Amino acid sequence: MTSPDQTTLLEMQRRMLRIRRFDERASKMVKRGQIPGTVHTSIGQEAQVVGAAMTLDDGDYMTGNHRSHGHPIAKGSPLAPLMAELVGKAGGVCGGKGGSLHLADFKVGSLGESGIVGSSIPIATGAALSSKVLGNGKVSMAFFGDGAANQGCLYEAMNLAGVWDLPVVFLCENNQYALSTPAHTVTSGVIAERAAGFGIAGERVEDGQDVLAVHAAAQAAVERARSGGGPTLLEVVTYRYNEHSEGLRLGTDYRNAEEKETWVGRDPIAQFRRHLAQEGVATEEELDALEQEVLDEVEQAFEFSQESPYPEPEVAFADLYTEPIGA
Amino acid sequence: MATTTMSFLGAIGAAQREAMEADERVVIIGEDVEANVYGTTGGGKSRKDKGDFLELFGANRIRNTPISEEVIVGAAAGAAMTGLRPIVDLSYSSFLYMAMDQFVNQVAKNRYMFGGQASLPVVFRSAMFYGLSTGAHHSDRPYPMFMNVPGLKIMVPSTPADAKGLLRTAVDMDDPVLTFEACMLWGLKGEVEEDEYRIPFGQAAIAREGTDVTVVAIATAVPEALKAAETLAEDGVSVEVIDPRTLVPLDSRTILESVAKTGRLVVADPAHRTCSAAAEIAAIVVEEAFDSLKAPIARVTTPDTQIPFSPAIEKPLYPNRESIGEAIRRVTGERGASVPESPQGIDDELSTQAHR
Numbered sequence: 172m173t174s175p176d177q178t179t180l181l182e183m184q185r186r187m188l189r190i191r192r193f194d195e196r197a198s199k200m201v202k203r204g205q206i207p208g209t210v211h212t213s214i215g216q217e218a219q220v221v222g223a224a225m226t227l228d229d230g231d232y233m234t235g236n237h238r239s240h241g242h243p244i245a246k247g248s249p250l251a252p253l254m255a256e257l258v259g260k261a262g263g264v265c266g267g268k269g270g271s272l273h274l275a276d277f278k279v280g281s282l283g284e285s286g287i288v289g290s291s292i293p294i295a296t297g298a299a300l301s302s303k304v305l306g307n308g309k310v311s312m313a314f315f316g317d318g319a320a321n322q323g324c325l326y327e328a329m330n331l332a333g334v335w336d337l338p339v340v341f342l343c344e345n346n347q348y349a350l351s352t353p354a355h356t357v358t359s360g361v362i363a364e365r366a367a368g369f370g371i372a373g374e375r376v377e378d379g380q381d382v383l384a385v386h387a388a389a390q391a392a393v394e395r396a397r398s399g400g401g402p403t404l405l406e407v408v409t410y411r412y413n414e415h416s417e418g419l420r421l422g423t424d425y426r427n428a429e430e431k432e433t434w435v436g437r438d439p440i441a442q443f444r445r446h447l448a449q450e451g452v453a454t455e456e457e458l459d460a461l462e463q464e465v466l467d468e469v470e471q472a473f474e475f476s477q478e479s480p481y482p483e484p485e486v487a488f489a490d491l492y493t494e495p496i497g498a
Numbered sequence: 499m500a501t502t503t504m505s506f507l508g509a510i511g512a513a514q515r516e517a518m519e520a521d522e523r524v525v526i527i528g529e530d531v532e533a534n535v536y537g538t539t540g541g542g543k544s545r546k547d548k549g550d551f552l553e554l555f556g557a558n559r560i561r562n563t564p565i566s567e568e569v570i571v572g573a574a575a576g577a578a579m580t581g582l583r584p585i586v587d588l589s590y591s592s593f594l595y596m597a598m599d600q601f602v603n604q605v606a607k608n609r610y611m612f613g614g615q616a617s618l619p620v621v622f623r624s625a626m627f628y629g630l631s632t633g634a635h636h637s638d639r640p641y642p643m644f645m646n647v648p649g650l651k652i653m654v655p656s657t658p659a660d661a662k663g664l665l666r667t668a669v670d671m672d673d674p675v676l677t678f679e680a681c682m683l684w685g686l687k688g689e690v691e692e693d694e695y696r697i698p699f700g701q702a703a704i705a706r707e708g709t710d711v712t713v714v715a716i717a718t719a720v721p722e723a724l725k726a727a728e729t730l731a732e733d734g735v736s737v738e739v740i741d742p743r744t745l746v747p748l749d750s751r752t753i754l755e756s757v758a759k760t761g762r763l764v765v766a767d768p769a770h771r772t773c774s775a776a777a778e779i780a781a782i783v784v785e786e787a788f789d790s791l792k793a794p795i796a797r798v799t800t801p802d803t804q805i806p807f808s809p810a811i812e813k814p815l816y817p818n819r820e821s822i823g824e825a826i827r828r829v830t831g832e833r834g835a836s837v838p839e840s841p842q843g844i845d846d847e848l849s850t851q852a853h854r
Contacts, residue, residue: 232580266613275612282579283612287603293572294604300573301580304525304558309580324599327569334564490614491649493672496700496747 175386180452181461183225183382187217187440188465190241193250194413196469197240197257197271201417205477206257209419210271213241215412216346218439219376221245222385223312223342223407226393232280232298232311234291238344238411239274239284242314248276250472255479262479266486289315289322292341296328299339299396310396311339312389318349320362320406326369329404333369338396340389343406345379350415351425366404379409380439383446410434500692507684509658510623511538513665514585516694518555521583524669526551527561527574528587528623536589536625567596571622575605575674578620583669591624591678592638605674606649617672621665627681628768628805629718629816637805637812639717639769641678645745645778651675651699652746656720658688660743663697670696680717680768700747704756708738711762711830714753714779715739719766719798719817726823735830745775753779754787761792762829766817771799796825 175183194212201210213220216238224245227233235242243253248264256263257271264276275283282298285291295313302309319325320343332339343362347354366373372395376388385407392403412435414421447453453461488495504512517524526539532552534540539560541549552560563570567588574584588594594601601622608616628637644650651673655661661679668675705720706727715723720741727737738756742748757763763783767776776797783795798817806812 234576264613265611265615268613269611273611275615277612277615282576283608283616285603287599290572290599290603293569293600294576294579294608296569297573297576297578298580299576301577301582304577305523305581307581311576324568324572327564327566328573330564331566331569331573335561491610492651493609493617496651 175383177452179225180447183221183386184440184443184447184458185461185465186221186225186245187382187443188462189250189468190217190220190244191440192465192469193244193254193472194240196473197254198413198417200257206271207259208270209416210240210257211238211416212411212413213238215434215439216344216379216409217241218382218443219344219379219385219407219409220314222382223314223389223405226386226389227280227310227312230280231309232282232295233314234282234295235284235314236288236291236316236319237272237284237286238316239271242284243274243276243279243281246276246279246281248279248281250468251475252276254472254476258476259481260476260479261482261486262475267482268486268490289319289324291315292319292322292325292328296332296337296339299332299337300335302338303335308397309338310393312342312393313339314342314344316349317343317345317347317354317358317362320345321358329366329369329371329402332402333371336399336401339402340392340396341402341404342389343404345406345408346411347408348411348415348426351421351423353425361406363404363406371401372403374403374405376405376407379407380434380437380442382439382443501689502692503687504658504690505684506658506661506679506686506688507537509662509690510665510679511540512690513662513669514538515549515551515554517585517666517669518551518559523581523583524585525559525561525577525582526585526587527563527570529563529565529589531587532560532562536587538587567593568600571597571600572604574620574622575600575608575618578618578674579608579616583619585621585623585669588622588624590636591626591640592636594622594624594640601644601650602647606647609673610649618674619672621668621675621677623677623679625679625681625684626717629682629813631807631809631812633807634804639678639800641676641745642769642774642778644676645775646773649674650746651744652678653699653744654678654717655743656680656683656717656741658686659690660697660703660741662690663695664699664743666694667696667699671699678717682718686721697743699744700749701743702749702752703741703743704738704752705741706737706739708736708760710736710760711738711764711826712753712756712760713737713739713764713766713822713826715741715766715822716745716775717768719768719822722817722819723766723822725819726826729819729823730826735826737826748779750782750786753783757783757787758790761790763791763795764798764822764825764829765795766798766822766825768800768816771797771802774799793829793831796829798822798825
């Protein structure tokens with residue numbers, strides 16, 4: 172296994188920053204009423220998302236979940252159509268029909284996020300079946316949370332992927348809370364250890380704020396999948412800074428301030444910036460410039476999302492079938 | 499045009515073989531497909547018979563699945579989104595409920611909510627084992643539930659020729675299709691074209707022409723409606739029998755044209771009465787052809803009760819020649835003429851295919 176080269180290291184930081192700034196902007200937009208509905212941010216989880224997704228090749232597949240913006244961004248999707256989708260515009264990546272919860276960018280192998288917890292896991296498993304039958308060497312990655320780890324479809328999928336040796340990585344983003352419910356109060360045992368019951372590889376990355384640690388573990392899983400070694404269940408422990416969804420005000424304090432402070436003190440982006448500077452991968456000036464580039468990109472995405480028109484009314488009836496029926 | 503006699507089940511098997519031969523992206527996955535348990539993945543009734551699919555197409559393309567409907571359905575959808583054209587054998591229609599989330603939230607919605615980026619060329623086959631004493635857990639006719647899910651296409655063929663032609667179309671299509679086969683029809687024999695052919699979706703078959711009353715019939719109700727029509731013809735009642743063949747899309751034009759001609763409508767549907775296909779068809783006719791109607795529409799459906807095990811009380815529940823005949827008499831004002839006794843409800847010659 173090779174360590175990431177300098178270009179890849181900088182790209183990791185760029186993609187983590189893209190997610191952070193995109194989600195910060197989206198959060199603001201929800202509060203200002205510029206985004207209908209709500210969004211679920213990945214702020215705090217960037218290392219886990221980017222470390223995993225950047226082990227995939229351009230042609231590889233990925234499915235996601237309701238914490239949905241980070242996955243396509245990490246897979247290389249341009250920001251403007253994603254932002255426009257959040258606003259419900261015609262220029263959105265799904266033409267305004269998916270919204271935040273259902274982002275998908277097939278051009279970069281993003282087969283769709285899912286508003287139903289766990290529901291996209293079988294889809295990623297099926298993409299891996301395609302790769303297996305067609306012999307095209309593609310790998311598939313299913314992102315899901317600790318909440319989805321208690322959905323039955325995960326176990327059906329792990330069993331099927333195990334028995335067919337499918338090239339799929341089940342990536343559990345354990346941010347330790349299913350909305351307000353601490354994962355350990357509803358989860359028996361250790362999620363990663365459940366892999367053993369299916370005779371497939373399982374690993375837990377304890378420090379999901381370290382992008383290199385996540386990347387190394389995910390790379391091993393992806394290489395195993397690509398070389399015919401079958402599926403892996405990878406659990407990455409991480410933390411979301413924001414509320415479950417933007418604008419949500421819970422009357423209870425289910426996470427204490429100290430806990431949050433500890434995690435924020437280990438911020439994945441700040442940590443990795445220090446690492447890049449210390450290792451001489453980039454100078455402080457270059458890292459500042461990178462931050463500014465990403466800010467500019469997010470600003471342009473915002474402008475695009477505002478300028479793009481709303482979809483025409485007939486779009487509500489398009490794309491249900493390949494050809495309209497009952498017209 | 500050369501034809502050959504084929505059973506309904508044989509026609510399904512022939513369509514699957516043709517589809518597998520025509521396109522390497524077609525795969526068959528499902529419970530017990532390798533052993534050809536249901537007789538649609540081989541040349542005959544057993545693996546020893548010539549034409550065994552596993553032998554012909556290999557283990558890469560014929561795959562036994564675990565009993566895990568949720569991942570079978572979801573994985574087939576994911577595979578369809580990434581280059582395969584799966585045919586999924588879910589065996590019993592009652593098992594579809596196990597995969598309801600995948601059908602409703604993924605299969606039906608993925609093309610739409612991703613703005614047309616996804617195509618889902620996938621066929622989900624299942625058989626309705628009603629009328630065969632399989633009890634409440636195996637006797638469902640759930641197609642109306644799925645008619646209420648935009649994004650799915652639904653075929654419910656009633657003849658071997660239609661089963662074969664529609665299934666070929668379904669496999670070629672880039673939209674997800676659910677096929678509901680009435681198990682009681684599996685043994686039904688019919689003439690089937692020897693050459694490959696396809697029947698378009700959304701094109702009803704006029705199974706019998708008539709002028710006095712239109713009977714729209716689904717699945718086993720089609721042969722039963724034809725029997726009723728034969729009997730009523732002796733009494734001078736001319737019955738037109740229409741088999742929609744696909745419920746989504748529904749050929750409402752053919753139904754409306756027929757009702758414009760006859761002025762009377764009976765809908766015979768083995769599904770439960772409330773929100774049945776019959777209810778939808780009746781509603782369309784009332785909305786679109788109210789002025790043509792000379793009598794109230796009659797629905798002949800399975801009553802809103804669960805399906806009992808005992809054949810004595812199960813068989814009379816489904817639309818049969820007697821209940822359809824009675825409804826025809828009601829809407830045409832013809833009363834008193836006799837309909838042949840059919841104590842088993844549905845024709846016994848159709849009822850030979852129960853496997854368990």
